[in-house]
């Protein structure tokens with residue numbers, strides 16, 4: 001269980017239950033944003049970042065690591081080079097051991113970690129933090145184009161406390177637009 005922050009929900013079982021129960025509510029928010037002609041994409045993104053930044057700052061990912069346990073992690077050739085160099089193994093050895101090129105290419109990507117949880121996760125910490133793939137560095141992504149990528153963001157609400165709490169705070173704001 002993650003450290004409690006008074007107005008944030010961080011318990012992973014609770015997040016999963018609430019995100020599933022509130023999915024229709026989040027989808028209605030998405031429709032409302034897609035239909036909104038008054039705000040530009042940039043204005044919506046600014047509103048979302050204003051909500052997201054305090055949530056990101058308040059949630060300690062080192063007590064969670066649910067994304068490292070649950071998500072497919074995609075890599076670019078640059079990610080593989082950086083990781084191989086950082087842990088001092090040939091790229092070919094890294095590819096053989098942990099990266100599935102075939103499965104990734106079937107999804108239009110270059111590479112994907114084979115294992116879930118990630119093979120580099122130690123407890124709740126990343127053992128290759130300085131060399132981790134770009135997708136690990138940027139997750140969770142809210143902007144740019146929040147309203148046009150919200151479908152994917154909603155998918156993550158059941159596993160990521162940051163996403164759930166950001167969507168939870170956005171619902172009443174979008175209601176008032």
Ligand code: SF4
Nearest residue numbers: 068118120121126136
């Ligand atoms: S490389 Fe590190 S940050 Fe990325 S999924 Fe694996 S453990 Fe998590």
Ligand code: SF4
Nearest residue numbers: 061064065066067160
């Ligand atoms: S990004 Fe989300 S799922 Fe990943 S460790 Fe942080 S709070 Fe947990």
